[in-house]
Amino acid sequence: MHRPMHRPSSAGELEDWLAEHGWSPGRDIGDRADALIAERIEDFHSQGQELASLSTARSFLHSYGLLRLPISPTVTLVLDPTGGYEEDAEDIVELAGDLGVPLFPVGYETYEGGVLLIDEDSRFFYLHDTGPYFLGRGPTEMLVNRLTGKTVHASQYYV
Template structure:
């Protein structure tokens, strides 16, 4: 079974559809994140991959089946003081820019996308790799797969 066969019905159940584009509604959230990162002293630049993710999935609340009270909320403007430094460190280790695209409601871990479209998870215990693309990341979270340490992807 492909990731799409597992993930697409779940996405559609929660408001996503092919061709969905919320760039006009998500722009203010991106602008807020950019201002906040600048204020923290660690400016961010959203890649085309991160913006594409936000335009397609932005503003959705995507609950995981195994624990429906836990969800991915696709909004880049939720974070914590000092998070921009954590993102800069992850980006430096990957040698790729990363940009926050959402958070998980369970522990407010931040989901980030790099310029290759890979997804990472910044948790209080450190950064983790979610998937090479959105569908792989969604499938891993839906299945409850163990997260891989982001160190495995350092340049």
């Protein structure tokens, strides 16, 4: 019998759901997070763009890095900054310019390859082929909003 996929719809349910997928309070992937950040910065350079590490990205990746979180039966959010789509650096730099803040990629989604980004104020944005979206501030709000489909077009945050 196929069990329907459970997705948390509140912050209270989120921690248990995250624990089911390998996260725990105090989790830290250590040097692996730093290596992933360095790899993504190098990838930007190879695409002709600059990317600076953000402390918020580093903190997020140390705690949540390399988790694979099922968003739907066909889509998984992979918290790895090295994923994305071919030649995505230019689009990320353009969105950062529109927002007036630096962004750093911290994950991607399978299936369509959208990129999850964080800014220096722990605001999360999602760059998808249908456009850029704001997902919330902080990991909890971002994940609950992504899982429940609550998104706002990022243009509301442009400078």
